[in-house]
Amino acid sequence: MKIGILTRNKDSWCSMQLRRAFNKLNVKSICFRFQDIAARVGFKPEFSINEVDLLTELSAVIVRSIGRGSLEEIIFRMDILHRLHRLGMYLLNNPLAIERAVDKYYALSLLEENGLQVPKTLVAESASVALSAFKELGGDVVIKPIFGSRGIGSTRISDPNIAERIFRALDFNHQVLYIQEFVPHGYYDLRLLVLGNKVIASMKRVASSWKTNISLGAEPVHYDPPSEIKEIAVRAAEILGCELAGVDILQTSKGPVIVEVNSQPGWKGLQTVTKINIADEIARYVLSKTGKD
Numbered sequence: 442m443k444i445g446i447l448t449r450n451k452d453s454w455c456s457m458q459l460r461r462a463f464n465k466l467n468v469k470s471i472c473f474r475f476q477d478i479a480a481r482v483g484f485k486p487e488f489s490i491n492e493v494d495l496l497t498e499l500s501a502v503i504v505r506s507i508g509r510g511s512l513e514e515i516i517f518r519m520d521i522l523h524r525l526h527r528l529g530m531y532l533l534n535n536p537l538a539i540e541r542a543v544d545k546y547y548a549l550s551l552l553e554e555n556g557l558q559v560p561k562t563l564v565a566e567s568a569s570v571a572l573s574a575f576k577e578l579g580g581d582v583v584i585k586p587i588f589g590s591r592g593i594g595s596t597r598i599s600d601p602n603i604a605e606r607i608f609r610a611l612d613f614n615h616q617v618l619y620i621q622e623f624v625p626h627g628y629y630d631l632r633l634l635v636l637g638n639k640v641i642a643s644m645k646r647v648a649s650s651w652k653t654n655i656s657l658g659a660e661p662v663h664y665d666p667p668s669e670i671k672e673i674a675v676r677a678a679e680i681l682g683c684e685l686a687g688v689d690i691l692q693t694s695k696g697p698v699i700v701e702v703n704s705q706p707g708w709k710g711l712q713t714v715t716k717i718n719i720a721d722e723i724a725r726y727v728l729s730k731t732g733k734d
């Protein structure tokens with residue numbers, strides 16, 4: 442029995458932490474990339490990596506990262522996860538949850554429909570449609586890639602001329618325009634890590650500008666959330682079906698607002714302000730789900 446870790450880089454910090462956590466528990470783990478997989482239809486094994494038959498050798502797969510790729514590659518990777526799931530493999534997270542969380546429009550729609558506060562957001566394909574939203578959203582907006590992460594490609598715009606220029610360029614490149622009201626937040630937000638209906642670690646991310654991603658230099662600060670904030674994070678993860686989730690929350694005058702739920706969260710920054718070992722928690726959780734703990 443082995444645990445699979447789907448990762449772009451087996452030596453990345455989080456993947457190493459997971460490998461070490463399974464080692465400590467005397468459980469073998471193997472890291473692999475989507476590019477390593479041979480997927481078969483009409484003959485067996487359905488999935489292999491070199492000589493390893495994934496379905497017989499692995500009892501769970503932790504999806505560290507779907508990664509970047511062409512539309513075909515991403516759809517194929519999701520197809521692999523769906524088939525693994527249908528054939529009985531335990532996946533953290535499951536593919537439907539990943540699809541819901543990765544797509545910021547899909548995620549925010551579901552959160553709103555279930556009564557959670559999200560920023561006003563307008564999504565459109567056309568620059569002229571999007572321009573009408575510029576005023577509706579208060580003339581101070583954040584535009585982000587609908588499938589983005591780590592704050593990359595997000596811009597704050599309050600000049601209508603710049604808005605028009607950017608919207609037209611994105612439209613020309615066939616990118617979906619995802620435009621959000623700017624929510625004043627004092628240059629910090631809350632990141633809560635949810636695992637199996639519990640918040641296992643939290644931090645404030647304190648930045649020197651409006652983007653509070655650790656990858657952009659924000660500082661992790663220890664944070665002990667009140668139960669109201671914990672409940673919102675757990676609820677958000679549950680609505681999207683994520684057993685593991687990094688929930689980003691802005692504190693505003695109207696209460697907590699969720700900007701994003703990450704289905705493949707990293708925890709390097711969070712670990713520095715957390716007593717528990719996060720990788721150990723994840724490893725134990727996965728083993729409990731596969732009945733091998």
Ligand SMILES: Nc1ncnc2c1ncn2[C@@H]1O[C@H](COP(=O)(O)OP(=O)(O)O)[C@@H](O)[C@H]1O
Nearest residue numbers: 589590591592593621622623624652653700701
């Ligand atoms: N509407 C907004 N108003 C103010 N700040 C925002 C808004 N949306 C995002 N941010 C800031 O930018 C960061 C990155 O945005 P997020 O939606 O989490 O995308 P990413 O996937 O790039 O992390 C957030 O953590 C927050 O600090």
Ligand SMILES: [Mg+2]
Nearest residue numbers: 591592689701
């Ligand atoms: Mg984020």
